[in-house]
Amino acid sequence: MQQKSIFIIESYEQLKVISDPLRTKMLIFLVEQPHTGQMLAQELNLSRAKILYHLRELEKHKIIQLVRKEERGGNILKFYQAVARGFIPANHLLNYVESKDATRQSYLEVIDHAKTRVLTAPDNSFELNSSNVEEWPKLSIQKEFKVSKEKFQEFTRKYRELLEKLEEKDTDIEKQNYYLMTTAFQIEEPLFKNK
Numbered sequence: 001m002q003q004k005s006i007f008i009i010e011s012y013e014q015l016k017v018i019s020d021p022l023r024t025k026m027l028i029f030l031v032e033q034p035h036t037g038q039m040l041a042q043e044l045n046l047s048r049a050k051i052l053y054h055l056r057e058l059e060k061h062k063i064i065q066l067v068r069k070e071e072r073g074g075n076i077l078k079f080y081q082a083v084a085r086g087f088i089p090a091n092h093l094l095n096y097v098e099s100k101d102a103t104r105q106s107y108l109e110v111i112d113h114a115k116t117r118v119l120t121a122p123d124n125s126f127e128l129n130s131s132n133v134e135e136w137p138k139l140s141i142q143k144e145f146k147v148s149k150e151k152f153q154e155f156t157r158k159y160r161e162l163l164e165k166l167e168e169k170d171t172d173i174e175k176q177n178y179y180l181m182t183t184a185f186q187i188e189e190p191l192f193k194n195k
Helices: 012-019 021-032 037-044 048-060 097-120 149-167
Strands: 004-009 064-072 075-082 084-089
Touching (some): 004 012, 012 021, 021 037, 021 084, 037 048
Parallel strands (some): 004 084
């Protein structure tokens, strides 16, 4: 089953389901790859029964789907995966508090997951092979700026296009896996003071 890029949440019930912080945590794993209830219980250090309850709720509201079953040692393992890589509330749901809470929670979970990816990455991911930053096969940037909403939206559109281009199939033999996490949102006051 092909995973969609974006799933539009159409019902208030779906919105409530993904607003739960634990379900958001589970979805981060299920977006990446299929997991069983037991795998999620180990990842999140929770009881299998609790995870199974939340899996049933997510499946009932069509946020995740059963992608395969495997028999191991007389047990049937059910692997679930998120139906999409991203979830966005439909326009008619945008004014609900849960919409804002779900979005904020998903940002927090992405950031938390990125921290785990940094901590578990191989040591050679952080080796410095040159004093020229432009030659590094890694990137870590924090930036605050003041621009119009329109200019920022244009930037995000171009950024998405650039990411799509990066993912295009090519014939390079020496490919490596990279992890990229980006968050951007409006803030009240800048933390970094310009000199």
